[in-house]
Amino acid sequence: MSQTLTASAHAPADARAPRTVDETGLPFLFLAELLGKVLVQRGQLRLAELAAHTKLNVSVIDPLIAFLRSEKLCEVARIGNSGTDADLCYILTEAGRARAQAALGRNAYAGPAPVTLAAYVAQVKAHSVANMQVTRGAMVATFDGVVVNPVVLDQIGAGMNSGRALFLHGAAGSGKTYLAERLRDLLVGTIAVPHALMVDGEVIPFFDSVQHCVTEAAVTEAPSLDRGSAPDMRWIRGVRRPAALAGGELTLDMLDLRFDPHTRLYQAPPHLKSNNGIFIIDDLGRQRCTPEALMNRWIVPMDRNVDYLTLHTGHTFQVPFDVIVVFSSNFVPQRLSDGAFLRRLGYKIEVPAASADEYMRLFRQACDGVGVAFDAASFDYLLTCHRERGVPLLACYPRDLMRQLRDLARYEDRAPELSRRTLDWAWDNYFAAGAPGRPASQERRERGTTEYEHA
Numbered sequence: 395m396s397q398t399l400t401a402s403a404h405a406p407a408d409a410r411a412p413r414t415v416d417e418t419g420l421p422f423l424f425l426a427e428l429l430g431k432v433l434v435q436r437g438q439l440r441l442a443e444l445a446a447h448t449k450l451n452v453s454v455i456d457p458l459i460a461f462l463r464s465e466k467l468c469e470v471a472r473i474g475n476s477g478t479d480a481d482l483c484y485i486l487t488e489a490g491r492a493r494a495q496a497a498l499g500r501n502a503y504a505g506p507a508p509v510t511l512a513a514y515v516a517q518v519k520a521h522s523v524a525n526m527q528v529t530r531g532a533m534v535a536t537f538d539g540v541v542v543n544p545v546v547l548d549q550i551g552a553g554m555n556s557g558r559a560l561f562l563h564g565a566a567g568s569g570k571t572y573l574a575e576r577l578r579d580l581l582v583g584t585i586a587v588p589h590a591l592m593v594d595g596e597v598i599p600f601f602d603s604v605q606h607c608v609t610e611a612a613v614t615e616a617p618s619l620d621r622g623s624a625p626d627m628r629w630i631r632g633v634r635r636p637a638a639l640a641g642g643e644l645t646l647d648m649l650d651l652r653f654d655p656h657t658r659l660y661q662a663p664p665h666l667k668s669n670n671g672i673f674i675i676d677d678l679g680r681q682r683c684t685p686e687a688l689m690n691r692w693i694v695p696m697d698r699n700v701d702y703l704t705l706h707t708g709h710t711f712q713v714p715f716d717v718i719v720v721f722s723s724n725f726v727p728q729r730l731s732d733g734a735f736l737r738r739l740g741y742k743i744e745v746p747a748a749s750a751d752e753y754m755r756l757f758r759q760a761c762d763g764v765g766v767a768f769d770a771a772s773f774d775y776l777l778t779c780h781r782e783r784g785v786p787l788l789a790c791y792p793r794d795l796m797r798q799l800r801d802l803a804r805y806e807d808r809a810p811e812l813s814r815r816t817l818d819w820a821w822d823n824y825f826a827a828g829a830p831g832r833p834a835s836q837e838r839r840e841r842g843t844t845e846y847e848h849a
Contacts, residue, residue, distance in 0.1 A: 405586070413453045414454060419509070420507065425450075427497040428504065428507060429462065431494050432444065438485040449589065449628045459484060468485070501596060502657055506589035509626075511592065511711065523716055526582070541752050541756050549743045558696070559696055559720070560741045561721045561743065562720065563745070565724065565786060569788075571722055575637075578671075587601050587629065594709045600666075602667050605638055635672075638673050640664060640676065644675065668717050672719070673717045673719050673720070677722065679725050759792070776795075798824060799816050
C-alpha cells in the first residue's frame with residue numbers, strides 16, 4: 395500500500411479548541427460582528443446553539459455576548475419554564491440588527507468561525523502531498539483488473555512520488571482520463587479542512603461538500619461547554635485527500651479568488667481546495683482559455699509551490715500550492731506550450747494504443763459487461779477490421795462497440811449476439827465515415843488532420 399508520513403502533532407487541527415478570544419487568532423470585533431450576523435439571520439438563539447453554529451467554545455462566546463449587551467446591541471430573553479440558564483436566549487436589539495445588516499453588506503458570511511491563514515498554511519504543510527510515497531505494489535493493487543501498459547504504469551507511479559505535474563498525452567480514447575481518475579485511489583490518509591479562512595479581515599468559505607469527502611468518523615459534536623481539551627471544531631477532520639477534475643469548462647477566472655457583489659460571498663478556486671491532493675485538468679487544449687494562458691497562470695505555483703490570490707479590496711496574499719497537477723491531452727506537449735513551462739512538467743507520459751493482447755483483454759471485459767460470451771473468431775475479425783481500415787487499437791473501442799451490440803439486442807428484444815454481422819453493424823454506427831471496406835487513406839482524407847500528432 396502507499397504510505398504517508400505521519401502529520402506533525404503540532405498541526406493546528408490537532409490542537410485543543412481555543413478557550414479565549416485571543417486563542418482563536420481572530421479579532422474581537424470581528425467575532426462580535428459574526429455573532430450579530432448569525433443572530434440577525436437565525437433570530438433568538440441559546441448560548442449552546444450559538445456555540446454549535448460558530449464552532450466556538452462558550453468560554454469564547456461569553457465575553458462577546460457581554461460586549462454586545464454593553465453596547466445595547468443584544469438583549470436576553472427567557473424561554474421555557476425550567477428556571478435555569480438553559481432557558482436564556484439572545485436576540486438583537488434594533489441597533490444590533492442595523493449593525494449586523496451593515497456587516498452583512500460588507501461580507502455575507504455567517505457560518506462557523508474561520509481559522510487564520512497562518513493556521514491553514516501550517517496544516518497544509520503538516521499533511522503535504524510531497525510526503526506521500528507510492529510503491530509499485532500500491533500501483534498494482536490500485537490498477538488491479540485494469541488493462542494498462544506496464545511501462546506507462548511505472549512512469550505514472552514514479553511521477554506520483556515526484557510531487558510535480560504529470561502530463562498524460564495520447565490519442566482520444568486511449569484511456570488517459572480513466573487512468574488519471576484512478577490516481578485518486580493512491581491518495582491514502584485523511585486531512586483536516588477548515589470551514590472558512592480569514593484573510594485581511596475578509597472571510598473565505600473553504601469546506602466544499604462536493605470536493606471534500608468525509609470518509610472517516612469526524613468529530614461532529616458541539617463544542618465542549620467546559621474548559622477541557624475539546625478539539626477545535628473550526629476544522630473538519632477525516633476528509634479524504636481531494637481529487638478534483640476540471641475539463642473544457644475551466645476558465646482563467648475560475649483559478650482566482652472570486653467575490654460575488656450580489657451575495658457578498660467569496661468562492662475559493664478549485665486548486666486551493668485541492669491542496670494535499672491532486673487536480674486533474676482533462677482535455678487540455680479544449681478549455682475556453684488557451685493552453686498557453688492556462689500554463690502561464692501556473693508557472694510560478696508549479697515551480698515554487700505557492701500561489702497568489704487577491705481579495706476584492708485589492709489585498710494580495712500567498713497561499714500554498716500543495717497539489718499534484720495531472721494534465722490530460724490529445725496533443726503532444728510541444729504543441730501546447732514552450733520550453734519554459736515544459737521544464738516544469740515533471741513527467742510527460744504517452745498513453746499509446748493497446749497491443750493486440752491488451753486489446754483482447756479489453757474486449758473480454760467488454761463482453762462480460764454486456765453479458766455475451768467471448769468468441770475468438772469474432773475477435774480475430776475485429777482485429778482484421780482495425781488492420782484493414784487503419785484504425786488504431788484504442789482502449790475505448792471494445793466497450794463502445796459492445797454497448798452498440800447491447801443496444802441492438804434490447805431493441806430486438808433478444809440476448810446480445812457476437813458475430814461478424816453485428817460487429818459490422820456496430821462498426822458502421824460508431825465510425826460513421828469509416829464504413830467497412832473503405833481504404834484507410836481515403837478515410838483520413840475525409841476526416842482531415844487528426845487531433846493527435848507527434849511533434
